[in-house]
Amino acid sequence: MIGLYRRVWSEKNVIARRQYWGLIFVLPCVIFFAVFFLYPLVTGFYLSLTKYTLLRPPVFIGFDNYANLLKDRLFLKSISVTLGFVVGSTAPTVIMSLFVALLFYQKFPGREGLKLIFFSPLLPSVAVVSVIWVVLLHPSGILTNVVRPLTGKAEITWIHDITLSPIVIVLARIWSAMPFYMLIWLAGLTAIPQELRDAARVDGANRIQSFWRVELPLLRPTAVFVMAVSTISAFQGFALQYVIAPNQGGPVDVNTTLGIVIWKYGFQFFRMGDAAAVSVFLFVCIMVVTGTQIALGRSDRYSIN
Amino acid sequence: MKVKLLLVILIVGLLAPFAQAQDPVTVKLWMHNHTPRIAIDEELIAEFMEENPHITVEYEIVPDYFTALQTALAAGAGPDVFNQFTLFNAQFYAMGMLAPVDPVAMGLQTIEDVYARYGEGMIGETVLAGNTFNGVLYGLPTELSNYACYANDDLWMEAGLDPATDFPTTWDGLIDAALKLTKRDDSGALVQRGFDFNWSAPIYMMLHFDPMVTQLGNSMIDETTYTADINNENVKRVMQYWSDIVNVHEIGGPQYTVSRNAFNAGELATECTFGNWGTPAMEEAGINYSIHNIPRWEDAVNDLGFATYAFYLQVNADSPREVQEAGWQLVAKLTSKPDRYLNEAALFQPIADYLATDEFAANEIMPVFLDELYRGQYHPRFANFAEVGDALGRARDRIVLGGEDMDAVLQETEDEVNAILERALADIEAAGGG
Known part of the structure; x- marks a missing residue:
């Protein structure tokens, strides 16, 4: 009995020691997470419950900021603008980047050079990309001349036209984001064992059937990742709207995303409490959408293993 | 007596280094x-x-x-x-x-x-x-x-105008001059603007739109009462002037290169939002310039330029x-x-x-600026300035770019700005300031 007790105690001790060392090893990560993620998250939520003009200490006001947001014209408009930007840019980005990845998965002369050119929009920062687009979009600039045979117009006000402007921003987003997602798709395609494609071909499947029946189902984890990341990134849309759109989010707020509202309220309008409330709202939106995407994408049916 | 004097000198002498030393x-x-x-x-x-x-x-x-x-x-x-x-x-x-x-x-x-x-x-x-x-x-x-107006003398001369004698004193005169100074290429695209406003940031709504309104009467914002009067005839007249530049005369607008950059690139003949600090960049860019007073409305009741x-x-x-x-x-x-x-x-x-x-x-640079300074006034000073500027800039774009009904937009903006100012006052009271 005593022997058994000692053995159990000794095993418990080993487990405890292992857990102890495990904790030690993960501690830096936990501290990093707590300092840079958890603390700002909690502080952000607290600030959303305060009246905070930045220049004086925050004053607790409960959920007033959230109640005010329900009748805040700019905030309500920014929800529809953000949704438009997310839907308008995410679906085309995901689909087009997949097609480009499929193209680059094939072997053809000059593939690596073309890949490099296609990849180039990812190299400069979003701010630089935005400046490039500002130049392209001059009323009598390159883009106007490109479409001139179709429109017959010498000048087109791309970014100051209330209808055209959001479309142009979405195009800029697709152009700048596509290379990154193309790489992810390419990695997903490479991870699919060649034997499965060969087996499909032996079974008589043509290229399209092989893609629909074999590759696409096996790309589901990649698809979930691409969709989740691109949706989160689109929800956080800020830099393009800040640099390309006139007066940060204009004209007439047609490009004022939730990100722009947070910046304006927090750092332009001395309304940090409201900015924090919008941030919390954005956080919840992203959590819900991403959670839904992951839940929909979760399936044991298609797995390489 | 001598002992006392010596004692005082001794004490002062001893304390002097401490007195001089400051934290x-x-x-x-x-x-x-x-x-x-x-x-x-x-x-x-x-x-x-x-x-x-x-x-x-x-x-x-x-x-x-x-x-x-x-x-x-x-x-x-x-x-x-x-x-x-x-x-x-x-x-x-x-x-x-x-x-x-x-x-x-x-x-x-x-x-x-x-x-x-x-x-x-x-x-x-x-x-x-x-x-x-x-x-x-x-x-x-x-x-x-x-601000004062800068004329690119070479572009003015090229158009047969002498800025020294022909520079307009009224807003209507400025449009006439701008039309003569504007150039288009064969396709109809603007390659040189005669005059344009600075559309680049909402703050300019207070720095040059509002003074144009003030020339006709009162500022849109009363800094003492924290109230706004925006839906009135003077604001409508100024807004119409801005809108006509874009939609009637088609000689400028926010879609073109920002006025200051365009002036220094030799693409804009007249710019009116440079201060005296603008001259080094103009000289570096090789612009031959002259400086002029801000135009006034012909029936202006207040003789002032921009803010x-x-x-x-x-x-x-x-x-x-x-x-x-x-x-x-x-x-x-x-x-x-x-x-x-x-x-x-x-x-x-x-x-x-x-x-x-x-x-x-x-x-040689300062006389015009000094003249405008002594006749002019500061922009209205109030809390939540950026938010009000944003609302005014939006109103301008809705009317000028969106073609919305001016009456409706200005009334909505007046209500919005009054709400912003009311909130500013409440914040000031809560902070115990003002």
Whole structure:
């Protein structure tokens, strides 16, 4: 009995020691997470419950900021603008980047050079990309001349036209984001064992059937990742709207995303409490959408293993 | 008697070193970036520290200045002395962030001496009005600015116009001149604009749209009552003028290169939002320019140009008393060489003694600016300035670009701005400021 007790105690001790060392090893990560993620998250939520003009200490006001947001014209408009930007840019980005990845998965002369050119929009920062687009979009600039045979117009006000402007921003987003997602798709395609494609071909499947029946189902984890990341990134849309759109989010707020509202309220309008409330709202939106995407994408049916 | 005298001398002799020694003070000074000014700042700060060995000045040029300043102050890590745009001064004053000017620390006797330093009588009060709230002065200008119209003389001559004689004095005249100066290529695309407004930021709605309204009557914003009057005939008339430039005459608009950049690129013949500080860049760009007064409406009731604005050096009210005093000493030093700031950095510090010199009288750039300055006034100063500017800019774009009904838009904007101002007043009361 005593022997058994000692053995159990000794095993418990080993487990405890292992857990102890495990904790030690993960501690830096936990501290990093707590300092840079958890603390700002909690502080952000607290600030959303305060009246905070930045220049004086925050004053607790409960959920007033959230109640005010329900009748805040700019905030309500920014929800529809953000949704438009997310839907308008995410679906085309995901689909087009997949097609480009499929193209680059094939072997053809000059593939690596073309890949490099296609990849180039990812190299400069979003701010630089935005400046490039500002130049392209001059009323009598390159883009106007490109479409001139179709429109017959010498000048087109791309970014100051209330209808055209959001479309142009979405195009800029697709152009700048596509290379990154193309790489992810390419990695997903490479991870699919060649034997499965060969087996499909032996079974008589043509290229399209092989893609629909074999590759696409096996790309589901990649698809979930691409969709989740691109949706989160689109929800956080800020830099393009800040640099390309006139007066940060204009004209007439047609490009004022939730990100722009947070910046304006927090750092332009001395309304940090409201900015924090919008941030919390954005956080919840992203959590819900991403959670839904992951839940929909979760399936044991298609797995390489 | 002799013993007593010796005793006094002995005590004074013993205490003298202690009396002279002052506690070390560190003053953190933040300024926005203006490259030509930095070398002069650094030189004066070095001199200042030599003259005041117990004071250390930590001088910093801060990128993304306004955001950085707000967040640093919010985090309690803000500077002791900082310069600030008059557009935001009311916000800082309302929140109790600004310390009143300390004439004694500056080496003067009374606040009247400070005003006198900037000119006798109303002139001094006028130039310092940008940072005077409820009769109390909260800072001194490092650069006082107002706008004038610059003509690109070569482009004017090319169009058969002589800016010296033909430059218009009225807004309608400016349109006539602009039409003559505008050039299009064979396809109809604008390659040279005759005149255009600066559409680039909402703050210009207060710096040049509002003064055009004020020429006809009152400003859109009453800074004393914190109320807005936007849906009125004067605003409609000015808005129509702006809209006609884009939609009727088709000679300009926000879609084109920002007016200042276009002027320096030789693509815009007339620009009216440069201060005296604009000339170095024009000279570098090889622009042959002349300077003119801002046009007026033919039936203007107020003879003024565009708004005056400034950067003021201010002292943080939360800094310890001895740091504040050292800060005002430093401010006095940094405003002691107006000639150098004007000649080397194109920044105008309106110190009376300097204005009276032959050197200043010989300055060819300043007369028009000075003329407009003495006839003009500061932009309205109120908290939540940026938010109001944003609302006004949106109204302009809805009407000019969106073609919406002017009456409806201006009424909505008036309601919105009044709500913003009401909230500003509530915040001020809650902060115990104002």
